[in-house]
Amino acid sequence: MAIANVQKCPAEPPAGTSGAHLLGAGHFAFVEGLDNTSWLDRTLRTVTINPDIAFPGRVAARAAKAPGHPAARKILPTLVDSLVHAADYRMAGVVQQAQAVLEASEAGSEGRADLGQALARHADDVEAATAE
16 A cells, blocks of 8 residues: 555645656556545545546546545546547547546536536537536
8 A cells, every 4th residue: 555655745746847756656546445535535636736647548437436526526627638638549438437427416516517617628518518
């Protein structure tokens, strides 16, 4: 569990840096024994600091297992936004997971509006962006 403990350390990047000092620290994401709440909290910190995730599809799939958790609804828009600008081949899987979480979450729940807006930016879907 040493890898997961790295995420408990202060992870704010020094001013003017990208967060590259955490390269590889996100491998806790593949630790199956880590409970979902801890995983979601650590993953949210990771994608907030550095949204360039090596395996966004796997991260999106695990986040989508907890559509009721606010961190899931904050992780997914970050992944969608980070991939939409790169026209990444992994985008379709991430978008499917994000759509499933949007549909499963309650209107007005924390992070839901941001998730809907990220999907709308991806799909140019004004209706979804203003559904809240």
